[in-house]
Amino acid sequence: MMGFTATDALFAALSLAAVVAGWRVFATDSMVRASFLLLLSFLAVAGILLLLAAPYIGIATIFMMAVEMMVMAVFMVMFMMNPAGLNPMMMVHQHRLSIAAGVIAFLGLSAAVLLSDLPDDPVDPARPVVRDLGHELLGPSMLVFETAGITLLATMIAAVVLASRPGRYGPSDEGSRPPGLVPGGEPAGRKPEDDQGEGGGHHHHHHHH
Amino acid sequence: MTLTSVLLVAAALVGIGLYGALSQQSFVMLMMGLELMLNGALLAVIGLWSFGLAGAPEGQLLAILVMAVMAVEMAVGFALVVAVYRKRQADTTESLGTLKQ
Numbered sequence: 001m002m003g004f005t006a007t008d009a010l011f012a013a014l015s016l017a018a019v020v021a022g023w024r025v026f027a028t029d030s031m032v033r034a035s036f037l038l039l040l041s042f043l044a045v046a047g048i049l050l051l052l053a054a055p056y057i058g059i060a061t062i063f064m065m066a067v068e069m070m071v072m073a074v075f076m077v078m079f080m081m082n083p084a085g086l087n088p089m090m091m092v093h094q095h096r097l098s099i100a101a102g103v104i105a106f107l108g109l110s111a112a113v114l115l116s117d118l119p120d121d122p123v124d125p126a127r128p129v130v131r132d133l134g135h136e137l138l139g140p141s142m143l144v145f146e147t148a149g150i151t152l153l154a155t156m157i158a159a160v161v162l163a164s165r166p167g168r169y170g171p172s173d174e175g176s177r178p179p180g181l182v183p184g185g186e187p188a189g190r191k192p193e194d195d196q197g198e199g200g201g202h203h204h205h206h207h208h209h
Numbered sequence: 210m211t212l213t214s215v216l217l218v219a220a221a222l223v224g225i226g227l228y229g230a231l232s233q234q235s236f237v238m239l240m241m242g243l244e245l246m247l248n249g250a251l252l253a254v255i256g257l258w259s260f261g262l263a264g265a266p267e268g269q270l271l272a273i274l275v276m277a278v279m280a281v282e283m284a285v286g287f288a289l290v291v292a293v294y295r296k297r298q299a300d301t302t303e304s305l306g307t308l309k310q
Contacts, residue, residue, distance in 0.1 A: 011210040015218040018252075022225045022245050026233065038241050041222070045252050048218070051210065052259035057272045061251070064276060068283055075237055075287055079300045091234040093303065098232030106224030113216040119261030120212070127264045136266035137273070144270065148277040155281045162288035165295060 011051055018044035031076040039069035053123050056130045215256035222249030234301040236293070240286045244279065251275045 021041040025034045042065035049058035092098070123129065137145045180186055222245055229242025251272055258268025290300070299305055 008210050011214070015214070018248075019218060019221045019225070022222055022248070025241055025245065026225070026229045026238070031235075031238065034238065034241065038244060041245065042248055045222070045248050048215070048252060049255050052215070052255050053264075054255045054259060054269060054272070057251075057255055057269060057276075060273075060276065064280070068279075071283075071287070072237065072241070075290070079235075079237060079290065079294065091238070091301065092232040093234055095232055098228045101231055102224040102226075102228030105227045106220050109220035109223060110217055113213055113220060118212050118216075119257075121263040122260050123258070123262070123264035129264055129266075129269065132264065132266040133269045133273075136270055141267070141270050144274070148274060151281060152277060155284045159284040159288035162285070163291040 007051060011048060014044045014047045014051070017041070018048070032073050035069050035072040035076055038072070039065055042069070053125065053129060056133055212256055212260035215260070216253055219249040219253035219256065222246070222252065234303055236286075236290045236300060236302065239302070240283070240290075243282060243286075247275060247279050247282070251279075 018041045021037045021044065025037045025041070028034050028037060043062060046058045046061040046065070049061060052058075226242045226245030226247075226249060229245060230239055231242070233239045233242060254268065254272045254275060258265070258272070262268045293299055293305070297304065
């Protein structure tokens with residue numbers, strides 16, 4: 001066994017920060033504070049990733065989570081009745097079951113970690129891991145990488161479709177109403193209820209283009 | 210810092226995240242629990258890559274996929290929160306009962 005090195009001390013501090021901040025996320029009254037605590041937890045994990053010789057993943061986690069948690073804080077302010085945490089608040093259901101499930105998950109995973117025969121083949125410090133990753137992403141695993149990219153594109157489209165109220169011709173959840181053929185005229189295309197109106201069949205397909 | 214200690218921290222993050230995802234009533238807090246579980250998964254993946262694979266690049270690739278899953282979960286989750294709020298003025302799980310039947 002080696003002694004307690006500076007890396008070990010840093011790892012212990014970052015682990016403590018990650019776990020404590022993760023727990024405080026669900027214990028604080030302020031939801032904005034909760035999202036920043038989650039950010040703190042992610043930053044601590046990113047620090048551990050840097051210690052684990054994964055510079056690219058670690059830095060990418062820092063950048064991604066900084067932006068993501070700012071968005072989360074904005075959503076908190078938008079949706080929550082108590083974003084500033086001025087009143088004590090505990091909005092939970094099935095609390096005992098949740099605590100039991102969390103503890104059992106931790107104990108079960110810990111038992112699996114402690115009882116299994118873990119591989120021991122650490123990464124060579126001289127290995128160019130970022131270059132390896134780049135060659136892997138744009139080489140043998142390019143299909144995986146591109147599939148992830150397409151998935152993200154589909155996610156962007158799905159998020160906009162789900163979240164947008166105004167469609168091109170009116171509220172997206174009430175059926176489309178195309179604009180009139182002349183300024184201020186009757187809406188072109190098929191009416192939602194009675195099927196009249198000039199323009200007829202082909203105009204109400206415009207929004208598919 | 211050993212593989213065992215890294216995996217134990219990851220297990221703690223997954224446990225806390227599971228607690229949050231099951232217990233929180235607010236959709237956004239529930240998503241924080243999911244994120245915390247993915248955080249643990251990311252740590253476990255990189256821990257195994259760093260200590261057990263001699264730096265095989267596929268381990269880092271798996272971590273990139275975990276991060277893509279995080280982004281997808283976050284974007285679609287927030288879009289669903291917005292859509293549900295717009296339709297039903299609901300921002301907690303208790304306000305939705307239509308799937309119960």
